[in-house]
Amino acid sequence: MTPLIDSPIQPTKVQISPDLALAMQAWRRDFHQHPELGHQEHRTAARVAQLLRDWGLAVHENYGGTTGVIGVLDGRSGAGPTVGLRADMDALPMQDQGDHAHRSTRDGVAHACGHDGHTAILLGAASHLAAHPDFSGRVVFVFQPAEEPLTGAKALVQAGLFKDFPCDEIYGLHNNNCIGPGQVGVRVGAILSACDLFEIRIQGVGGHAAMPHQANDPIVAGAALVQSLQSVVSRNISPFDTAVLSVCQFQAGSAINVIADHAVLRGTVRTLSREAQSRTLQRLQEICAGIAQGYGCQITFDHLLSSPPTINHAGPVAHVRQAAAAVLGADQIIDPVTPLMASEDFSYLLDHCPGAYFFLGHDGLTCHHPEFDFDDALLAQGAAIFATLVYQRCINA
Known part of the structure; x- marks a missing residue:
């Protein structure tokens, strides 16, 4: 199986093809139907690892004794910086009360926070970049377990994530209905508590x-x-x-x-x-x-x-703003966005590596609502921003 081919590379902007967008939607809805709690993401991790392997990435499963999956892709233009991209995979211990056809098949477990979408977004970015590896350096794709109990990122760091896969910078995202659909929110400093x-x-x-x-x-x-x-x-x-x-x-x-x-x-x-x-x-x-x-x-x-609080670094925030503006337009960037008093264990990664965490505006219910369902329109947006970040950071290295 080869990566799904997208539009030709544009160094400062990526467009996700309709075929890849449909594939991302299918992956996302499959994950939504089969949610798994933190440190129990065996099915999800296996599916992620198989897709990455099919696209030619080096894959490290069960990283550090967890259900984490690390994918590594080297650009074909030689040495350059290493960019980390992260998605969380776990669901919440609550009932899915949605009426969508792809609602959870597991009693008392639901993807009510959007991690199914985050995983599909990172897979979409990996598929695009594997099909178009015209950049210098390396991309490390971090599919993290157990964000909800705030223990997964710390476990990866303690297992040696940044020693085994040194990154110059790392990025993560989350859906957020406090900002409008098609918008990106980012800020220097604390973005989550x-x-x-x-x-x-x-x-x-x-x-x-x-x-x-x-x-x-x-x-x-x-x-x-x-x-x-x-x-x-x-x-x-x-x-x-x-x-x-x-x-x-x-x-x-x-x-x-x-x-x-x-x-x-x-x-x-x-x-x-x-x-x-x-x-x-x-x-x-x-x-x-x-x-x-x-x-x-x-x-x-x-x-x-x-x-700890999730504290963004100034340089990576500027890179997020540049990539998001290229994909969505400069008028769609909210910077600085109002921080949220919710918490996120991406903070542990930022304690050890410069990076930035940003919001994707979505249309729909707030996270942790029993009828929550991820807005599939965000999938192509998120994947395009991630991939654009890589090209902008690595293509001229």
Whole structure:
């Protein structure tokens, strides 16, 4: 099998042919019908690897002991820079309530975030570039597992991704209905927030509801703690920075007339800078210690998961803008786009390699909606921008 042939190369602009666009749609809808959770993307990864292999790429499956797939394509014009392109492959643990013919065939698993589209976009870029390898240097295609739990990119980095496949720069994208269809949003600096998950356990003394003086009510301490935590954002974070702290679970008690002996709080912190992230987590622990002393109970703070903010580098942002303007028109570029307080583990890749993450405007429901379906019109746009990036970075190297 050979790569699907597109229009002739234009160094500063790629146009995806109707045949390749239809193939991308078919791949995307197949992935949508067969979603897989993070680190379980066996079928998806196998399909990706087979397509890349059919097009003549060097393929590395199960990279680093994960379900990740790495494809490598060398240009036929000799040595040059190495550009990394990344897509995420995993789905969400939720029901697909859409009425489209290609809805999920797996109960309780759905591509409700667009990763099926991201995978198809990167495959389309790989097909085009493999058919037209008239560039200098190398392209590393990173098909990443487990973005949703924010663990896949970190696993690839720890496995030696940038040692085994050194990249001069790396790019990723995500669909976003906060900007219009046919638009691209990008910015220098933070484009997505850090994400920190926490659990707070309060150990008190249980007792009879009629005799609270003989108990030490963890619910009272927990209520005070929830109130105090709100001061972190308003009083400890610069008004020129951004943070969101949400206590999303408060669990205590088993009977209406019994004072519980323990309570559990769980929540998230979202921040757009490492300084705000560090300061917020520090204050969380300090407030827990203060409430414990003030209410005479034991409080344990557990930091369950952390991912850094997604921070774009200036040079790669300029390259995204140039490539997107060539494909879509300069008037379709929103720069700077408003950052989102959602999180993305592409941030781990940007910690180790210069790069940029950008949004593709889409028409439809927001991500994580139970009826979400990827806008197939984005497929050719995304693949063309990725391929154009490669040509613009490598064709004159």
